[in-house]
Every structure is written in C-alpha cells, then in structure tokens.
Amino acid sequence: MSDGNALAAPEAAALALADITCTFVGRDQHSQRYTAVKNVSLAIAPGEFVSVVGPTGCGKSTLLNVAAGLLAPSGGTMRVFGELLTGVNRRAGYMFQSDALMPWRTAAQNVAAGLEFRGETRLAARAQADEWLKRVGLGGFGDRYPHQLSGGMRKRASLAQTLVLDPDIILMDEPFSALDIQTRQLMENEVLELWAVKRKAVLFITHDLDEAIAMSDRVLVLSAGPESHPIGEFAIDLPRPRDVAEVRVTPHFIDLHKAIWDVLRQEVLKVYAQQLRS
Numbered sequence: 001m002s003d004g005n006a007l008a009a010p011e012a013a014a015l016a017l018a019d020i021t022c023t024f025v026g027r028d029q030h031s032q033r034y035t036a037v038k039n040v041s042l043a044i045a046p047g048e049f050v051s052v053v054g055p056t057g058c059g060k061s062t063l064l065n066v067a068a069g070l071l072a073p074s075g076g077t078m079r080v081f082g083e084l085l086t087g088v089n090r091r092a093g094y095m096f097q098s099d100a101l102m103p104w105r106t107a108a109q110n111v112a113a114g115l116e117f118r119g120e121t122r123l124a125a126r127a128q129a130d131e132w133l134k135r136v137g138l139g140g141f142g143d144r145y146p147h148q149l150s151g152g153m154r155k156r157a158s159l160a161q162t163l164v165l166d167p168d169i170i171l172m173d174e175p176f177s178a179l180d181i182q183t184r185q186l187m188e189n190e191v192l193e194l195w196a197v198k199r200k201a202v203l204f205i206t207h208d209l210d211e212a213i214a215m216s217d218r219v220l221v222l223s224a225g226p227e228s229h230p231i232g233e234f235a236i237d238l239p240r241p242r243d244v245a246e247v248r249v250t251p252h253f254i255d256l257h258k259a260i261w262d263v264l265r266q267e268v269l270k271v272y273a274q275q276l277r278s
Helices: 060-068 105-116 122-135 151-163 181-198 208-214 251-277
Strands: 017-024 034-044 048-051 075-080 094-095 169-173 200-205 220-224 230-235
Touching: 017 060, 034 048, 034 060, 034 075, 034 200, 034 220, 034 230, 048 060, 048 105, 048 208, 060 094, 060 169, 060 200, 094 151, 105 122, 105 151, 122 151, 151 181, 181 208, 208 251, 220 251, 230 251
Parallel strands: 048 200, 048 220, 094 169, 169 200
Antiparallel strands: 017 034, 017 075, 220 230
C-alpha cells in the first residue's frame, strides 16, 4: 500500500533543455567552427508561457529548432515530458516566422492538411479546419487562397494550422514580426485568449521585449553570440488575463521592462558594434 502522506512525484517539464550547445561546421575542412549557443538550460512547465529574447544572431531560433527536434544539439539533452527527444518532437506544433501556407491550397485546405497527413478523413479534417478558422476570425474565408488574404489573415490561418492539431507544446518563432502594430496587438491578444483555454506549454521567440513581457510568465535573456548563453531570467508577475496594449502602460510593466532592458542593452550594443566593424 502507498503512504497516503507521501508527496506526489513532481510533474515532468513539458520541455527541458539541459546544457544545450550547438556548434556548426562549414562545408570545407578549412572552415572554422561556429558555436551559436553554449550550455543553455531551460525548463518549461506544462501550461507555462515562456519567451526568449536576445540581440540579433544570438541563437534564439536555433534553440527553438532543438526543441522541435529539427536540429540535434552538439551537446546536452532535450527532454519532452520527461522523455529524451531523439527525433522530431511529435508533441509540439511549430508556428514559423514566415507563412507556412501552401499557395495551391485554400485556407481551409491548409488548416486541414496536418489532420489529413495524420490519417483523418478529408471530411472530418475539413470540419475541424472550418471550426478553427471561425475561432481565429476567418470563418468566411476558408475558400480563399493565401494570395487572397492579408498578412494578418495569413497569420490567423497559420495559427489555426498549428492549433488544430491540439499539440501539447506550441513553438512560435517571431510569428508577428512582419505585421503592423495594430494587427500585431490583435494577434497577440488572440493568442493569449486561445492559450488561456487549454494552457499549453509555449516557447515564444521574439526580438520585441515589450511583446515578451506582455505575453509571458517568464522571460529568458540570451547574450550576444557567438557562444550565446543565458544572462538573465525574469518572472513576469503581471495579472492575467492581459490586454497587451493596456498592460504596457502599467507601472509594474514599466519596472519589469527597465529591469530586463538593463541586462539586455549591453548585449544589443555589442551586436551593433560588431556590425559596424564588419
């Protein structure tokens, strides 16, 4: 019999990166090795929204590709809900920086594609696709092709394409960076509303510090590359639910922004100086 007073085993992290190092080698034997990230550790609990920020070229997207199983690290381990990841992360949905919509498919066909590839009938997949298009505000646009949609509408379709598969983990690589500020804030709020329903684990990559603070539970700051590594981690204790525009003007948001920017600023200046020298 088990002891009724025994503590329950702690829940495994949805994502656990331990001492991740990624080194790249050029095409020929004379090329120098380049270490993008070095000894990066990060654990994301189920239902937690974590953002990674850092200067250009610091390896943010590299870490996301490791979490997706698209890139094998040179060192360290990657675990998904306690299991060692040895291939593609089947429990994660990936929303890319650029649209991943197939131009020859309509919005509904794009959203349904993953379900069809997974073995669902075309009819069942289309029904779920239509439902998710409604959830992201594209209920009347399922028969439009990507070139017939605005940038914001394509992002909504991409979001539906990711969420329709009901992944346990959502990976997002600067998904709104190309949008105008008004559309961007609408999309950020929509993501937070959808996330609040099921509370999936989210790893969100962004170069926008305001966006990271407004959306996240935690923010990890990376140093400038090469050999980028964590230099700060901040708990974002702003109350939820949040409106990303309204929360930006609150005193506590401003305090958090100052604290994180104090750590990030020197790294941004390092990259700027490197670019000037080159």
